[in-house]
Amino acid sequence: MTQPWITLRSEETLTLSAPAVVVKDLWFAYREGEWILRGVDLQIPAGGFWAIMGPSGAGKTTLMRILAGLLPFSRGQVLLLGHPLRGKPEPALRRLIGYIPQQLGLVRGLTALENVLLGSLARHDGWRTALGFFPRAEIERAMALLEMLDLADRAHEKVFRLSGGERQRVAIARTLMQDPQLILADEFVSDLDLPRAAQVLALVHRLVRERGLTVILNLHELQLVQEFADHVVILKEGRMVFESPAPDLTWPLFREIMEGEHEISSEITQELRR
């Protein structure tokens, strides 16, 4: 539709062949000696829709923040879209990665439209935008995204007046506005009831498929994982204890992994792989 789409599309062809995310032996601690992630290995193909599951405190959010380039890690290797991640990612890489935190991170005192426009800041980091003046084309794009997400009539409403589901969609619009190739979403729909969550996920699923994006989601509900994810990994006490195509993770198996010792479940993983 407008200029930014075209320029970013050309970059995409450079990286589509490589896996979107490669994590090798990743270790991380917030405090010296207290390892939160203990040697995580992951390889996520471009275009995949992956779910990360695991009990509370397993390190899911931590992993997401590292992949989003918001948390420098101590040991291991991370490749995002073929670029190695060391310390703070360069702006060029950062803009290809959309991150939606658990509470969405929307600015409550701004309108839905303004929040969506913030997604374009990486492309316009000058003083004009800092004063609140965005290019016309970006405003039109933001409106188009809101319209697509059925939020056109809420565009000028401040975010604190929107419902949970509406906020969810504003966050999606903001991320799409950024035009990323990889979307990381932390407990993305945990504040919605199951039917609403399924609705939102179906929407995300359709959008990312249309655009060929890679998505990694932290999810709690097995039903949603089975319905929407291609692939699922389970993280427990900072280790990957299970990995399989999403349909293979059945309810009894899931319960056994979540409740049992992780040695047992890694046996199961190996069995499944064979």
Add this chain to the structure above:
Amino acid sequence: MSAKRLAVRGTWQSLEWRRWRELWFSLGLVALLAWLLNGMGFFEAGRLIQGTSNLARFVQEMFPPDVRILPTIAGALLETLQMAFAGTLLGFLLSFPLGVLGSRTLFPAGVVVIVRFLIAAIRTVPSLLWAVLMVIVVGLGPLAGTLALALYTVGYLAKLYAELFEAIDPEILEAMRGVGARRRHLIRFVLWPESANAILSQLLFMLEYNVRASTVLGLVGAGGIGFYMQAYLGMMAYSRLTTVLLAVLLLVISMDVLSAWLRRRYLLHP
């Protein structure tokens, strides 16, 4: 079953224990107050009676108020109001950037410590002393008063703003950094809108405060109605003083009404 009952009794006991502690604490505070007042001679009967009769005579001479001076003081009253508005706005314009620089949200500890120290130093000086200093610097008149109010405002607002900015939800900042936003964007699109309500609310509070404060700055020659207060007090023209005080009261009340209206009108969201 019995374990449960025991647990319930434990709850009761700890609750009552807390109530007793609160009670003793309150009594302790009252005792402290009495001790402090006693040290100042509050409980000496002779002094108290003398004081009351002095006050009665003073009040007698204050009434009825002499309204003939109203045209004389009207200009000074307006000047007071101008000083309060200009001082508050000037102080606000300085407070916002200082608050940003003084919050760990966006700036490294080194900068923050220096700025916080500066703010604390400014806050240490009371507004009347600032007025004296400013009279020395820029001479007698409302400019000195305005600058004094601005400085006092900075000491107070900059600290509050820095604290507001530090309390901003880190997830919002993280999401914005993830988008690729720079520091200037965070100031414009996160710090400001996320704390706009509190910023405006404290600004209004400061305006009310400065209207009251500016009425006394004239005592040291820094402009406004305070000049007349001092003059009439010095001349022992108490009925005129009453007029001045009533005018100030009216001014302060109208400021409060205006500010309450502004709050209702503009501070809607949580």
